[in-house]
Amino acid sequence: MQDLKELEQKALKFWPSSLTKLEQKSSIVPKLIETQDKFISLLNLADASPFAWKEALRTTSVLPANLFLKHLMVLSDIGAEKLMRFRVNLPNIFPDNTMSFLWREASYSYHFSSFTTKNLWNNIQLKINEVGLQIPVALSDEIEDVAMLIMFGGLAENLSLPVEVQEKCIIGSLIGESELLDTFVLQRYIWVSRITGGAASNKLGNLAQQYVLEYLKRHLTDWDFSSKSISGISQNDRTLTSFDIVVTSPKGKTCAIEASFQVTTNSVIERKAGQALARQQQLHELGHKIAYVVDGAGNFRRLSALKTICQYSDCTVTYHEEELARLAAFLIQMDQTSE
Numbered sequence: 001m002q003d004l005k006e007l008e009q010k011a012l013k014f015w016p017s018s019l020t021k022l023e024q025k026s027s028i029v030p031k032l033i034e035t036q037d038k039f040i041s042l043l044n045l046a047d048a049s050p051f052a053w054k055e056a057l058r059t060t061s062v063l064p065a066n067l068f069l070k071h072l073m074v075l076s077d078i079g080a081e082k083l084m085r086f087r088v089n090l091p092n093i094f095p096d097n098t099m100s101f102l103w104r105e106a107s108y109s110y111h112f113s114s115f116t117t118k119n120l121w122n123n124i125q126l127k128i129n130e131v132g133l134q135i136p137v138a139l140s141d142e143i144e145d146v147a148m149l150i151m152f153g154g155l156a157e158n159l160s161l162p163v164e165v166q167e168k169c170i171i172g173s174l175i176g177e178s179e180l181l182d183t184f185v186l187q188r189y190i191w192v193s194r195i196t197g198g199a200a201s202n203k204l205g206n207l208a209q210q211y212v213l214e215y216l217k218r219h220l221t222d223w224d225f226s227s228k229s230i231s232g233i234s235q236n237d238r239t240l241t242s243f244d245i246v247v248t249s250p251k252g253k254t255c256a257i258e259a260s261f262q263v264t265t266n267s268v269i270e271r272k273a274g275q276a277l278a279r280q281q282q283l284h285e286l287g288h289k290i291a292y293v294v295d296g297a298g299n300f301r302r303l304s305a306l307k308t309i310c311q312y313s314d315c316t317v318t319y320h321e322e323e324l325a326r327l328a329a330f331l332i333q334m335d336q337t338s339e
Contacts, residue, residue, distance in 0.1 A: 012318060054144065066128050086162070098110065098111045099112065150168075229241060230243070255289040256288065256291070261296045273302075277312045280312040293324070
């Protein structure tokens, strides 16, 4: 069993490149930041009519239709759940599925083509989730309808529209107003960056757990990773305790694994330390083991917590690949050891 000093010597301390690349690949925000200048330029140039943006969009390969729509959704704070609700309600509000609106003191109308289909305004149909945005798509009826609603819904003459549409769907009024549009987009993305900071950290934490799981699956191909709990292990005698990873060997030996990688300090490692003694005692009573994978500069600032974890762990390793190999070897030895 490693002590705290040995553990720290083998720690990575900061996110390994494999994890940060994976997070960046799946994250939407970097794509939005990278293309925001192109988005602004397109709206500033497409000022001949409220429909000119469609032709401008077709002339660029940098800003596919689904990414253009994602910009509009983020800037207006109109998410997928709201869009799905609008898709159900709006056909009952717009006569003949047509929206009449004022733009630059002139009256225009727009017909929603997707209202006559069964297609929903959801992440998958609009290709605006993390997976969908990996593949550029051309302008579809659904994407066009949603884009027109977000840009001009707040300018619609129909006063029975949802308040969210009236107040938030106003981006079209900024088309051609370069200074106002620049300010609006800049302020909005400052806000987006702030609120997604914590989400990005949580996402990396989830990816870190997944990283350990995938490593073990590759090296323990016949083992079972399907559960997150163990029969008989409960904190309140009613609900089974949930672990980050539960692995069961071909011979039925089980080990719970807790994984934590924190670059910035927080209370997660303190919580795991507070549970360490009770969890090990419960698991040992039923013949099971518990292991911890801990790393990150933030975790190593909580030395007391890490010391407790090392004390009540059957195997403690870091995220270094050699350390994960030690964990796999420990599990194999566990399976081979007779009780």
